[in-house]
Amino acid sequence: MAQLARTLRLRDLVLLNVAAIIGLRWLSVAAAGGPTSVTLWLLAMGLFFVPQACAVIDLTRLMPEEGGVYVWTRTAFGEVHGFVAGWCYWTNNLVYFPSLLVYVAGVSVFVAGSGHQALGEQPGYVVTFSLLALVTVAAANVFGLRSGKWIHNVGGVGTWVTGGALVALGAVAALRLGLATPLDPEGFVSGIVSLDKLSFWAGICFAFAGLELASVLAGEVEDAERTIPRAVVTSGVAIACIYVLGTLALLVALPAEEISVVSGILQAIAAVSERLGVAWLTAPLALLVTLGGLGGLMAWFTGAARMAFVAGIDRFLPAGFGKLHPRWGTPYVAVIVQAAVAVAFVLMSFVGATVEEAYLVLLDTCVLVYFVPYVYLFAAYLRLRRRQPSAPPAFPRRRSIGVFLGSAGLATTVLAMTMAAVPPAGTANATAHVAKTLGGFLGFLLAGAAVYLYETRRASGGADPGGA
Numbered sequence: 001m002a003q004l005a006r007t008l009r010l011r012d013l014v015l016l017n018v019a020a021i022i023g024l025r026w027l028s029v030a031a032a033g034g035p036t037s038v039t040l041w042l043l044a045m046g047l048f049f050v051p052q053a054c055a056v057i058d059l060t061r062l063m064p065e066e067g068g069v070y071v072w073t074r075t076a077f078g079e080v081h082g083f084v085a086g087w088c089y090w091t092n093n094l095v096y097f098p099s100l101l102v103y104v105a106g107v108s109v110f111v112a113g114s115g116h117q118a119l120g121e122q123p124g125y126v127v128t129f130s131l132l133a134l135v136t137v138a139a140a141n142v143f144g145l146r147s148g149k150w151i152h153n154v155g156g157v158g159t160w161v162t163g164g165a166l167v168a169l170g171a172v173a174a175l176r177l178g179l180a181t182p183l184d185p186e187g188f189v190s191g192i193v194s195l196d197k198l199s200f201w202a203g204i205c206f207a208f209a210g211l212e213l214a215s216v217l218a219g220e221v222e223d224a225e226r227t228i229p230r231a232v233v234t235s236g237v238a239i240a241c242i243y244v245l246g247t248l249a250l251l252v253a254l255p256a257e258e259i260s261v262v263s264g265i266l267q268a269i270a271a272v273s274e275r276l277g278v279a280w281l282t283a284p285l286a287l288l289v290t291l292g293g294l295g296g297l298m299a300w301f302t303g304a305a306r307m308a309f310v311a312g313i314d315r316f317l318p319a320g321f322g323k324l325h326p327r328w329g330t331p332y333v334a335v336i337v338q339a340a341v342a343v344a345f346v347l348m349s350f351v352g353a354t355v356e357e358a359y360l361v362l363l364d365t366c367v368l369v370y371f372v373p374y375v376y377l378f379a380a381y382l383r384l385r386r387r388q389p390s391a392p393p394a395f396p397r398r399r400s401i402g403v404f405l406g407s408a409g410l411a412t413t414v415l416a417m418t419m420a421a422v423p424p425a426g427t428a429n430a431t432a433h434v435a436k437t438l439g440g441f442l443g444f445l446l447a448g449a450a451v452y453l454y455e456t457r458r459a460s461g462g463a464d465p466g467g468a
Helices: 010-021 024-032 036-062 069-077 079-112 114-121 123-143 150-176 195-207 224-253 264-275 279-313 332-348 353-364 366-383 399-420 430-460
Strands: none
Touching: 010 150, 010 224, 010 279, 024 036, 024 150, 024 195, 024 224, 024 264, 024 279, 036 195, 036 224, 036 366, 036 399, 069 079, 069 279, 069 366, 079 114, 079 123, 079 279, 079 332, 079 366, 079 430, 123 150, 123 279, 123 332, 150 224, 150 264, 150 279, 195 366, 195 399, 224 264, 264 279, 279 332, 366 399, 366 430
16 A cells, blocks of 8 residues: 655755745735834734744644644544544635735746736736646645655745845845835834734734644654654744844835835835846846745645545545555545645636625635634644653643643634634725625535535445545
8 A cells, every 4th residue: 555755854844834834925915014013923923923833843742643733633622623623724725725826926927027017917827827836736746745845845945035135135225225114113013902903913923824734744754753843943933034024124125105015025126126236136036936936835735635635534525535646655636636626716716706706705714714723723732731651741841831822822813813804994894794704714614514424424324435
């Protein structure tokens, strides 16, 4: 029987985390919010990112198995809760892929120069780009991570280099050109307790999410119990630095009110590099941003497919999802089905106003659905910290610190979910927005319940459509 190959090493996981978690577009969104965004980054880091890192490290050392948060939740709370965590993790990514691809397609046109920016708004180009990207990452997953991991590795390097270049340009601009945005102390806390800022903070926490992804692939990691925690720490430091320092660099380079939430990074790079006489930097950095986005797509596509694969083994999804390719040892059925559904969502986002509106409602619920596994992550961390004598020491070792971190992460996740349901400022019909968002959220859960009941009843009835 084919087995999952352990092909991922420390370097691969560090680059996977960087590619998956760092969304360079979040720098534009944050910088457009002004200096208070820096404070919000720091608060999210302390109350969500650090607790997330500790929970992932601790639970990985305890259960270094393929499936990550799905396995942890199943162990702590039972198979029903495990399925809910895995279902939400998988389905939310299916909705996330198209939005990521639209962004990457828009950025990719900067590689050809500023005169081609309009191409990024042409549906034909965006759809073609998106479908080619999906086919590429799906094929890489079918053939295996031994060869396919180069996509997220290159993406991680691209993101790292772009973030570093942005920070360096910001520092040079501050020294030679001055500050484009005033960075007075009061500007970092102005209006920070307002409803708008709290809602924005939910997005900041969402940007910091993803350290659990490597653990979902634990069955394909060499010495997962040691390698994943080391990757979490190494990549975590890099991620935090790029988000905080990158936001400051954008504010230094451009006035906050002029920063585009879509292309702010390349906008700032182009503006500063031109003023410094190195305008040629824009095109290669645009290429690196594009590669970073494709690396992120590869990372999340891989993790989501493994979640469906493990659920297939446990018969919570059709058993075919749990099959491995006889030659390449990859969950090819889960990969192919996921690619087909992702293609459908990409096309949905471009076909007709009514369908597009439906897709946007799904996208709005993405944050709510994605944070459900985080509720389970922190709850499992709190519950499973009581070790058996043979288990590894808890991390951190002082129980009181672990309880505080787990409680902070859980409370922050619940707050972020609550704020994600709050209508954005200027929403014409706030009641309809809330109803659609919560309705979409419940729709995801009810669809999962239907799948779970159908598959478990079929399994209990003795049906055996095939094993892994």
